Amino acid sequence: SRDALLALRAEVRKCESRVEKLQEMSEKLATKLADPALYDEDRVDEAAVWQRKYSEVCDGLERAEALWMRALEKLEAAEA
Incomplete structure (x- = not known):
């Protein structure tokens, strides 16, 4: 349905x-x-925090990309 496609497109944009x-x-x-x-000696703790x-x-980006790909696949399947 049209509403379902709109929802899928919105999900793709959000992702x-x-x-x-x-x-x-x-x-x-x-x-x-x-x-x-x-990486100066007196900033070792700070470096660890940033790392x-x-x-x-990076982990979040990997998950977000996977969700985005899934959303695109759902949209493509719905449009087929």
């Missing part, structure tokens, strides 16, 4: 937006982690 936001966060964290000053955040964002 795509989430992926984009997580990609932006990942890039910002990667830039932060690339700063050699972050943990980066890992969490």
Whole structure:
């Protein structure tokens, strides 16, 4: 039905937006982690925190991409 297609398209857009936001966060964290000053002896704990955040964002991005692909597949199947 038309309503079902609209809902599926909205879900695809929502998933795509989430992926984009997580990609932006990942890039910002990667830039932060690339700063050699972050690895000074007196900032070891801070570096560990940023590495943990980066890992969490990467995991979230992987899940978000999988959800996005599933949403696209559902939409394509519904439009077929």
